Amino acid sequence: MKIGLVGAGNMARALARGWGEPVLCSDGGSGRAAALVAEVGGEALSSNAEVAERADLVVLCHKPAGLESVAAEIGGRVRAVASVLGSTPVAAVAAAYPGTPVLRFVPNLPVEVRRGVVVYGGAAATEADPDLERDVVALFARLGDVVPVKDPLVDAAMAISGCGTAFVALVAEAQVEAGVRTGLDATTASRLAVGNLAGTAALLDVRRGDTLGLRREVTSPGGSTARGLAALEDRGVRAAFDAAAQAVVHGGSR
Numbered sequence: 314m315k316i317g318l319v320g321a322g323n324m325a326r327a328l329a330r331g332w333g334e335p336v337l338c339s340d341g342g343s344g345r346a347a348a349l350v351a352e353v354g355g356e357a358l359s360s361n362a363e364v365a366e367r368a369d370l371v372v373l374c375h376k377p378a379g380l381e382s383v384a385a386e387i388g389g390r391v392r393a394v395a396s397v398l399g400s401t402p403v404a405a406v407a408a409a410y411p412g413t414p415v416l417r418f419v420p421n422l423p424v425e426v427r428r429g430v431v432v433y434g435g436a437a438a439t440e441a442d443p444d445l446e447r448d449v450v451a452l453f454a455r456l457g458d459v460v461p462v463k464d465p466l467v468d469a470a471m472a473i474s475g476c477g478t479a480f481v482a483l484v485a486e487a488q489v490e491a492g493v494r495t496g497l498d499a500t501t502a503s504r505l506a507v508g509n510l511a512g513t514a515a516l517l518d519v520r521r522g523d524t525l526g527l528r529r530e531v532t533s534p535g536g537s538t539a540r541g542l543a544a545l546e547d548r549g550v551r552a553a554f555d556a557a558a559q560a561v562v563h564g565g566s567r
């Protein structure tokens with residue numbers, strides 16, 4: 314399946330690196346498409362229309378605000394569309410590409426290292442090609458775990474995985490800063506924080522997401538972990554993550 318990327322920014326780069334195969338690519342004029350194909354192979358094309366005409370699947374990797382203008386350029390030329398546009402329901406993409414098969418995904422940046430979570434919000438107008446949905450989902454499954462979520466809940470899912478990559482990075486950053494304040498050098502603190510994050514994620518995966526069980530294994534009554542956890546609870550770590558999810562789903566900055 315020849316992949317065409319409209320947009321060559323952070324998400325397009327992560328997807329292309331994860332797929333590790335040549336792509337057709339365009340950008341809004343920055344030259345990032347050329348830089349991307351210099352890395353992964355393929356061709357940077359001067360128009361979105363050419364990407365659409367030559368690709369079997371066009372992955373929309375521009376910003377959501379560009380939906381209508383890009384559709385005006387490539388609608389009618391494109392064989393199938395996979396949208397990764399945040400906060401854009403599959404129905405809105407389908408309305409911009411009437412009659413064209415459309416599938417909605419929200420990947421997170423770890424797709425770059427094939428450890429991604431790809432929220433799958435469903436498809437529209439795929440009836441004409443029964444194999445298409447299977448093939449496109451399989452393409453994204455090469456990048457990590459594809460998690461089907463009903464389209465109205467995709468933003469709620471994005472608040473955990475897509476945006477969650479930045480949230481977890483902030484947690485690691487806060488841990489590094491805290492380590493520096495307690496005397497560690499930044500390099501050592503970062504090695505500890507990132508290694509702990511990766512190891513904890515792997516362990517939770519094996520334990521089927523049993524966070525409470527894992528916490529109990531680490532926490533001796535009245536011990537140092539218990540004191541640290543109490544400090545985090547006192548400072549409202551749960552409320553902070555809840556506010557972040559609400560902000561993603563319902564808008565507003567706080």
Ligand SMILES: NC(=O)c1ccc[n+]([C@@H]2O[C@H](COP(=O)([O-])OP(=O)(O)OC[C@H]3O[C@@H](n4cnc5c(N)ncnc54)[C@H](OP(=O)(O)O)[C@@H]3O)[C@@H](O)[C@H]2O)c1
Nearest residue numbers: 320321322323324340341342343374375376377398399475
């Ligand atoms: N970043 C994430 O973690 C993440 C997660 C989930 C979903 N998404 C979604 O992925 C999409 C891209 O996000 P991003 O973070 O990759 O943004 P980004 O880094 O700003 O990249 C956007 C890309 O779109 C290109 N572009 C803009 N207008 C265009 C046009 N008319 N024709 C062709 N290309 C055009 C830009 O061109 P220039 O290079 O010329 O500026 C740029 O290469 C968004 O819809 C976002 O909601 C992102």
